[in-house]
Amino acid sequence: MKKIWKSIIFTGLFLIAFTTACNLAVSPSDTSTPAPTASLTETPTPEATPTESVPAASATPEFAPLCAADTAGVLPPAQCQVPPAEESSTFCSEKKPYNLILFDQGLTYEVLTLGFRCTDAGVKNEKQMITCTGPMASSFAINVCDPSCVIPTVQAAITQCPQDYNFDNVRGCCTQEPLQINQNCMATNFRTTTCVSNCSKIVRRYNCLKNSYACVWNYQEKVCEPRK
Numbered sequence: 001m002k003k004i005w006k007s008i009i010f011t012g013l014f015l016i017a018f019t020t021a022c023n024l025a026v027s028p029s030d031t032s033t034p035a036p037t038a039s040l041t042e043t044p045t046p047e048a049t050p051t052e053s054v055p056a057a058s059a060t061p062e063f064a065p066l067c068a069a070d071t072a073g074v075l076p077p078a079q080c081q082v083p084p085a086e087e088s089s090t091f092c093s094e095k096k097p098y099n100l101i102l103f104d105q106g107l108t109y110e111v112l113t114l115g116f117r118c119t120d121a122g123v124k125n126e127k128q129m130i131t132c133t134g135p136m137a138s139s140f141a142i143n144v145c146d147p148s149c150v151i152p153t154v155q156a157a158i159t160q161c162p163q164d165y166n167f168d169n170v171r172g173c174c175t176q177e178p179l180q181i182n183q184n185c186m187a188t189n190f191r192t193t194t195c196v197s198n199c200s201k202i203v204r205r206y207n208c209l210k211n212s213y214a215c216v217w218n219y220q221e222k223v224c225e226p227r228k
Contacts, residue, residue, distance in 0.1 A: 064158045066165070067173035080149040082107065082186040085142055088129070092195035097136050099190050102127040103144050112187060113140035136194045136213040137227040145185035199226045 085103040092098065100121065103109065105128050111118050116134035123129065134140055154172025161167050161174035168175050196214035200223065208217040208224035216227045 062158055063160055063162050063165075063174060064156055064167055065173050067168060067171055067175040067177075080146065080151050080184050082144055082146045082149070082184060084186050085109070085144045085188045087190055090193040092193065095195045096133055097192035097195050099132045099192060101130050101132060101142060101190065103130075104128065106146070106148065108145050108147055110143045110145070111140070112143050116140040118142065132190065132192075134192055136192055136196070138213070139189055139191045141187050141189050143185050143187045147184075149184035151184055194227050196226065199224045 083104060085101050088100040088102050090097065090099050101118070102124075105123065105126060107128065109118065109130060111132070113134070115138075116132055118130045118132040121129040121131045130142075132140065132142065151170060153169040156167075156169075156172045159167045159169070165174040165176055167173075168177075194214035196211055199208070199211065199215035202208045202211065202215065202224040205217050205222075205224075208215050211224075212227075214227055215224050217223075218225050
């Protein structure tokens, strides 16, 4: 009988111990409502549509028209055509050559050749006179201009020309021809005389060549002659 009671008491104690152990294993926090977990699935970000790079359109250069072939060498109006200078005479003074040149009054002049100079010599028969001097038997040029002449130009909206072209404001077009800066001017060529009259008396070639500005050595005849 005692053994039976011992078995019942032992079984009761075992059940009490087991129940207590189970209650301790379950934490109060475990009974709380679980926090929602973030979804691992991310919403895809819409990709930006690639835009093609469009180069900025460069401005197309606008040029003035090209001059027609039949307009080449257009002369200024009649009232702007400067009469050429005229040579009155050539002479020597103190073994220096001079040219007496005439042109209309009111005109201006400019010496274009280095080594030459001109000076005013007064007025005769309503003509302006100048005397020019320089090396003997040499050519030189005088530019005579009319300062009162104004050449009409073309009022063009576009004066830009392609490379290697120049804009002609008289014709209003682009040309490769050389442009005359002052189209109310006229250039005239002249030649000085020789003031050595005794070239024939020079017998040695060396001395003749020393006076080459006035004399020239004739290699065939072996004589010194005046330069023509």
